[in-house]
Amino acid sequence: MSATSQTTIIPHSQEPLVTRNYPTVAELDGFVDKAQVAQKSWAKVPLTDRIAIAKKFSDELKALSNDFASELTMQIGRPISQGAGELRGTLERADYMISVAEAALADTPLTDTDKPGFRRYIKRVPLGVILVIAPWNYPFLTTVNSVLPGIIAGNAVLLKPSPQSPLAAERFALALTKAGVPADIIQVLHLSPELVKHTVEHPSVKFVSFTGSVAGGQAIEEAATASKSFKSVALELGGKDPAYVRPDADLDYTAGELVDGAMFNSGQSCCAVERIYVHESVFDAFVEKFVNITKGYKLGDPTLPETNLGPVISLASAERIRKQVEDAVKAGAKALIPSDLFPIAQAGTTYVAPQVLVNVDHSMDVMKEETFGPVVGIMKVSSDEEAIKLMNDSPYGLTASVWTNADKNADSQEAFYKFADELETGTVFLNRCDYLDPALPWNGVKDSGRGCSLSKLGYDQLTHLKSVHMKIKTA
Structure with a gap:
């Protein structure tokens, strides 16, 4: 018998937080029908008015932010001290996508090549009803990427959040409706896997944006x-x-940035740093600095202000991460973080100790398969060429980062450009990591996916092109 509801489990206590009931198939079809009807009217609202409503959304989300951090902590386990960062990032992305909307969605005239007696231009037309399936790890940041520009572009949005973060989606939608978005234009749907499949297959749903696992x-x-x-x-x-x-x-700077890139949100970031290659001439010095910083983390109850490393999302995730580390050690890897530094990280809990592994290679899952936890493998290399080869030796390609003194050394700058050209990835960073610039397209290659959100190009997948070809003079 199929489930009729879902319950969100608090990661650190394993107690229930909220329960949401699933709609019936008939109810779900009714929601889609309402969205389709509402979208036809919404698309006729002038773009300038839709943009004005989107600007009000930012103000409304700020106004609803009193319980933002604590609510996130209870849903996903991120330390309460880090919750405000997601709100700042969400507003940054919203503001940027609003700022480029008019130019990105404007008609494109062909005046420079028009022939006498003709007028031609290209329109961007909303797709209709779109389905956005958002993950739990950054529920506001990932939602804003497609939902807000989708609505600005004139679509109706069905937002399906993770069962782990239903309150985030509801808060996001509430801010939109308080800003003036019609209720049927943004509908939050809590769905079973079977109902998700039904919605994706629904003929009125024209586009699906999914963030999650490869299997998903x-x-x-x-x-x-x-x-x-x-x-x-x-x-x-x-x-x-x-x-x-x-x-x-700069090893001091680099070690600190990469520890944060690997450990923030307990390593549960789409673009978390999961494997590090270090030139042999600085390997020992870098590893020592990296390990010392990692040892200073405070793993524990995420509701306490001093905690900077919380639990992972579930018991199953914790068990999988521990096994990946254990398998690597059995295969010859060396673990550099003593277990007694983090006594709360016991089997049967969602607390996973941060771990740094050396003596690793690409025969180990820890260097090939996604960990999604506070674990990183560090491997010695002898050259840039070897680093490029190993960085590309992966089924994934979301981001990659290169750390070098390029601002003071022309040779290092040229070396970076070689990485930028040859790395098989959606984003290449220099001297930073684990960050999405809303002005740049967010996309991946290989098993990291396809499509593009953010930037002015993010509006492309939320609209389709209509060519208008007018013959003015017929004589």
Whole structure:
């Protein structure tokens, strides 16, 4: 018998937080029908008015932010001290996507090549009803990427959040409706996997944006194909993001940044740094600095202000991460963080100790398969060429970072450009990591997915092109 509801479990206490009931298939179809009807009217609202409403959304989200951090902590386990950062990032992305909306969605005239007696231009037309399936790890940041520009572009949005973060989606939608978005234009749907499949296959749903696992993305792709309606699908999937530390990197700065890139949100970030390659000439010095910083983390109750490393999302996730570390050690890896530094990290809990592994290689899952936890493998290399080869030796390609003194050394700058050209990834960073600039497209290659959110190009997948070709003079 299929489940009729979902219950969110608090990661650190394993106690229930909230329960949400699933709709029936008939109710779900009714929600889609309402969205389709409302979208036809919403698309006729002038773009300037839709943009004005979007600006009010930012103000409304700020106004609803009193319980923002604590609510996030109870849903996903992130330390309460870090909750405000997600709100800042969400508002930053919202403000940028609003600022480029008018130019990105404007008609494109062909005046420079028009022939006498003709007028031609290209319109951007909303797709209709779109489905956004958002993950739990950054529920506001990932939601704003597609939902807000989707609505600005004139679409109706069905927002399906993770069962782990239903309150985030409801708060997001409330801010939109308080700003003036019609209720049927933004609907939060709590759905079972079977109902997700039904929604993806629904003929009135024209586009699906999914962020999650590779397996989940494959299921969405299969359902979209089964619908036989040629709908578009955007997929942001897994990552095994690499970093490379060149011989001239500022090791103090680099070690601190990479520890944060690996450990923030307990390593549960789409673009968390999961494997690091270090030139042999600085390997020992870098590892020592990296380990010392990691040892200073405070793992514990995420509701306490002094905690900077919380639990992972579930018992199953904790068990999987521990096994990946254990398997690597059995295969010859060396663990550099003593277990007694983090006594709360016991089997049967969601607390996973941060771990740094050396003597690793690409025969180990810890260097090949997504960890999504506070664990990183560090491997010695002898050259840039070896680093490029190993960084590309992955089924994933979301982000990669290179750490070198490029601002003071022309040779290092040229070396970075070689990495930028040859790395198989959606984003290449220099001397930073684990950050999404809303002015740049967010996308991945290989098993990290396809499609593009953020930047002015993010509006492309939320609209379709209509060519207008006018013959003015017929004589």
